[in-house]
Amino acid sequence: MTALPLMNLIKLRGVPILQQLHLEERLLRTSPHNWCIINDGTILPSIVMGISGKPAELVEINSVLRDKVPVIRRFSGGGTVIVDTGTIFVTFICNKDDVPEVQPYPRPIMSWSSLLYSKVFQGVGDFVLRENDYVFGNRKFGGNAQSITKNRWIHHTSFLWDYDIKNMAYLKIPKRAPEYRLARNHLDFICCMKEYMSRTNFITRTVHALEGEFSIETIDMEAVGVESAPHTKFVHSSKLLTEWELEEAELG
Template sequence: MTAMPSQRLRPVVKILRLQGFPLLKQLRLEEALLRADPSNWWLVNDGAAEPTVVLGISGKPDQLVHLEKAKEKGIPLIKRYSGGGTVIVDGDTVLSTLILKAADLPYVEKFPGPIMAWSEDLYRPVFSHLGEFRARENDYVLGHLKFGGNAQAITKNKFVHHTSFLWHFQSHHMEVLKLPAKQPAYREGREHADFLCSLRDKLPTRAAFIESIRTAIAAAGFDTEEASLDEAEHALQRDHIKSTRVII
């Protein structure tokens, strides 16, 4: 009797759904899941708990943020564990974080450029019907307007690709950020209000948007499995490097 060839199992991504979750806690949880947990994860936080400025691990606050304005507005500054630029997030930001094992994506080189290109393909079904969707440098854009900023952290066996999606944005919050000396070429020196667009003007609901991301993850070759915050937080108890911190 000839044995039937076994089907290759699809890798599983655990889904952790959050809403209004404090950003510092989210970033520390992501870092723990990257460094001290063996599973694939997708964390989606539907709105940060409060306006917060987040800098990349090498970002210099005095060069990137109007510190006095941030202090006046009571907006905290966090330095995250990943690279990338500076963003301000709030309740109108949808935060999407993929934490994946390199072995489950053997065709993707573990460098920022190839990961960014892979993510563009991943998200294409979510956004391509809205217009000319592209990844440009570290951003997602429709035409010449940015609606998502990205950053990565890469270890030997895993990587993080996280995105802040602008469901809507408050211009007065954006005033806290300085125009960075190093800008994407396509920005052409534009102020934030002339450089950004809101997804709420283009998509029906936040819930439908989040579900479309889950569908895209499944279409990219993963099975998805709902997980609890308690399960994810076990990683916080394990030994790992902790580089996410509050600056102000």
């Protein structure tokens, strides 16, 4: 019987999303190992955009500046989300050779992940991968993004376990919205996972589903260390946008 590939599991709670993104990118680009990172909530409400996102098209810049809401541009693609304590983040970082049945392109990676989550949500709601989103029926509760390198890829998801209605007003309806959205506003388009399962149950089920694909080893955050060689220089590409950058974006 072929041994399952090893995956290191890091469980976090309330880690700031920018810190998480920096950890993910470093592990993607400098570590030789497979990783799963689960972060149960992030303390400060923050807007996170994909690497090619344009602030003026995606966020209400005047409101964001007035209320001092952080806007972060992450290193991966995908859309724009606002995250807070009600968001659960799950990230998979994999060597291509350890999941050879998955072609290293966004759609096959999404298909693989949706099969994994179909086990997590078995018997719970009407779960399906619709375009690039995880939905119950036709309401989104999980947004996804990927980044693919020569030998590795990352797939990370922000799950809306709960959300603050007023925070949704910071986001514009994107011009390139999925077809199934049908021009619905944010509140008609999304739903909360808390209507379907507890946070603890979701995290437990996710780890259990992974155990069917990998040999899981839990790693403490403090023990992660620097996975790269000491001489390796690494610069994070996820960053917090400055007020000046947002003001410039608003002016066009």
